[in-house]
Structures are given as C-alpha cells and as structure tokens.
Amino acid sequence: MTVRVSDVMTRNVVAVQESTPIEVARRTLLSRGFFALPVRDHRGRLVGIVTEADLLPPEPGDGRTVGDVMTTDVISVPRHLAASVASHRMVTYGFRALPVVEGYDTDLLVGIVTRRDLLGEPEWARRRGPTYRVWKWLRRPAPVSPLRGPSRRTTAQDVMTWVVAAHEDWSVERAAKELTGHGFTALPVVDDDDRVIGIVTEWHLLPDPLTGRRAHTVGGVMKRDVITARPDEPVSDVVRSMAVHELRAVPVVDGTGRLAGIVTRRDLLC
Template sequence: MTLFDRPVAEFATKNVVTVSEKEKVLNAMKTMISLDIRRLPIVRGDKVVGIITMLDILDAIYSWLSDKNASGTLYSDIYMKSVAEVGTRSVVTVRPNTPVGEVISLFLRHNFGSMPIVDEEGRLVGIFTEWDVLKLASQLDFPHRVRDVMTRIVYVLTPYSTVMDVLEGITVYKFRRYPIVDESGKVVAMLHAKDVLRYFAEDETVEKIRQGAVEEVVNNYAINIAKSPIFLAKPSDPVIDVVRKMLEYDVGGVPVVNEEGTAVIGMVTEKTLLLLFEESQ
C-alpha cells in the first residue's frame, strides 16, 4: 500500500475544535487566534452542518466595508452575527477510510483547504487540512526546486499600504500572504491573513469598531500589524528544505526572491505544493 492509498484518518487531526451554529463570529475569531487555527467546523449536536474559516470572516468584513448601503454597524452586522450566517453551510466531507490521495485530489479539483471527516452516522471524527498535506510532504523525497512549484503571481505591499488594501487583496484577488517591500524591493516584513484576523480580534480593535471608529481601524498601516516571521527562498532552493522550514516557522507561504534578494519574483504556498502530490500519484 502506497502513502496515497492509506486512510486519510491516519494523517488527520483527531481532536477537532468545533463551534455551535449559534455562536457569535467574534467568539469564533478569538478561538481561532488563541488556538492558531484557520477554520472551525460548525456543529449541531455532534453533526457537521457547516464550516467557518478565517477567510469567510475577513471576506464578510470587507464586504460590509464595501457596501455603501450598509445601515447597521460592523460590530452588529458581522461580529455579533452567528457563525452559521457567515460560514459555509454546504460542506463536503469524507469517511475515515477514504484514501489520502483521493482527498488531496479533491483539494486540487475544488480548491479546498480542509476536509472534515465523518463516520457512518455523520459524526465528526477528524479534519484533514493543507497543513497536514505539508507535514506529509516533509516526509517525502521530492527532487524539485522552488522554481518548479512557485507561483509567479505575487501581490506585494509597501510600508504605506493600509489594512483596507490587504482586505481587498484577500477578498478580491484571493491572496493570503503579503511580502511588504521597501523602495529598493527588499522584503522588510511579512503579513499573513492570520495577522489580519488577529488584528480584527484584538480587544482594542474590537472596542474601536464597537464605538464606530471603523475608518481608524482600516486606515492603519498594514506593516503595523505584520507579525509573521520573514523567511525567504531562492528559485534554486530544494523544495523539501522549504517545506521543512515552513513547518518550523509555522508559515503557509514563502516569498521567492532573486539571487540578489532585491525583488520578490514568486511565492511558494501550501496550494502550490499540492501540485507535487498530483505529479506523484
């Protein structure tokens, strides 16, 4: 039996943190940040009825900010909504014995980032995510170089980019990670979507939003909330070295710079690394 034929349950997270369908979005945000997770299955009893992700929440915040006809407040309309109203209701699930290769293929085909695992009665027994795929990749001997897997479409920020600019990039352009570069093109900070969620979940930010000071919140410079470690790769670096450092640094994306380190020319992400498995199966 090859690795790809083994049951997905062998590699999945067993003790899954969930949220009830009536829980408030604000509480889900704080749970994600405190536990450093990106998604929470929504349950009714012990059955999965949806999922809410970090991106669902940031998309909802951006949509509210962009809606010129919004009559309420960001606090009441998003933070105080139930997770069932903001999350995804229609969730694809798999059984514990589904081959891990089949699940990875579903990730690639449908652009999934996670897969809840349920038993015959529909009860949640685990979850398999892109991060679990990264752990699998670290155990394999891929001969590829970074240039073979990097995407050459990169969204970079400057020290003058705002939080609103980042929200637009996340929602409209679907980028989750942002190198912040100075005038010479050197990377001076790294901003990940989880940094943005952390910012919107901080007590100080929540209080400003509750009081209606939304403009102050979104006009803050993005570099002020960039908390992720800076880890750069070169096109000639072995992919497996980058995968292991991603796990060590706890980052889901790495900027690729030219040999001189003066320009960002690509990104390696969990999504691009999935393609390695497509070739291997």
C-alpha cells in the same frame, strides 16, 4: 501500505455551532492557529464550515453568529479514504482543510485533515511510533496572540508580520518544512537582492492530483505573477485586494521591490 485519512487527520477537532457568536469563532481561530472551523449540531453531525475569509473584516460589536456566515455546502471525506485521494480533492477544489466524517453514509464529525497534514509525509511517519507523534507536534499550526489595547492599524506595515523568504533553487521539501514548521500560509520567493519574484503556498507544494508527482524546486511550482502591497497602503485596500483576487497572503514590498513583510488573513483578524 495505504495511508488513510484517519492516519494523518487531527482527531480532537475543535468545532463551533451555528449559534456561536462570530467574535468567539474569530478568537478561537486566532488562539489555536487554525484557518477553518467545522460547524456541527448538538448531535455532533457536520452542518457547515467557517473560515478566515468568512470572518473578515472584524467589526466591533458584530452581533452575527457563525450560522450567518458559514458555508453549508461542505465537501467532507470519510476517515477510511486514502490520504492521496483527499490530497487530490484539495488540489482540485483549492481547499485548505476537509472535515472528516465517520463514513459515506453519516455526517458524524470525527476529525479534520489539512494541507499541512498531507505535505511531504515521510515514510517513517507511517509507522505511527513516538517519532510520528513528535513529527505531528512540530507540524501543529502556530497560534497567534490577538493584539490588546486600541487599534491604530491603518496601513499594511501596521499589520504585516515577519516571514521566511524562499529562493527558486530551494527544494519543495525545504519549502514545505518552513511552511509547516512556522505555521505560515505562504512563502514569498525573492532573488539575490531580496526582491520579490514569486510566491509559493501549500497548494503549490502538494503533489500533482493526476500523477502524484511534484516539481523538485520552488522555481518549478511557484506563482510568478504576484500581487503585492506597499508599506503605506491602507489596510482597507489590502482587504479589498485579497477579496477580489481570493488571496490568503499579500507580500509587502518597499519602493525597490524588496520584501518588507507579509499580510495574511490571520493578521487582519486581530
């Protein structure tokens, strides 16, 4: 049985319009735990997509709208496409989410499919029963509550959050479960002394786009050349580093290289 995009996608998609203020889009991302929002017109047709990166850095009184920052050259997938093909496109182009449209000849937005939806889908999930619905609920993104009051967040330690650390001998299934279960963007990989030796993301855990196979352990897929930040590093430097290297998360380490936390794009949106 072929699993289609429509079998794993989110149907009640949250979308914005070109006229939506940037601050509204930012609050929507944070409150819902999303990392991208499709943009549709008044007829429900896909016209663009806006991501966390488009909304950084947050600026007080920013009067721009989603139409000013969104990407209009959007790659979408039809709902009847095989989920394996959607996974291939995500790996090939480095996407975290793909808007889903009704068919090849229409831009009518009907859903969105993410890497999280495609990670390690078990055989029983294909039966679409009550257990499947529980599985989908557990894999929902974790919402982030925006900080209240005056912001004094000037260094990495002011914005970093707690994160599970993985080990090289972890199975990719375990790493995928931790990522999807907690809504993490990435997992730092540490040695027995809690020193950061790598990082693994959703992208690393998706099956190979050509063979459909993937490595068995985190050590076989993780990125070993890791860019990190110091706890006292200015947030502006972290933002710049993430932009230059196109990163979604930066581990924070102390003077001995031990993991202290992680800074993600979502942390910087608050």
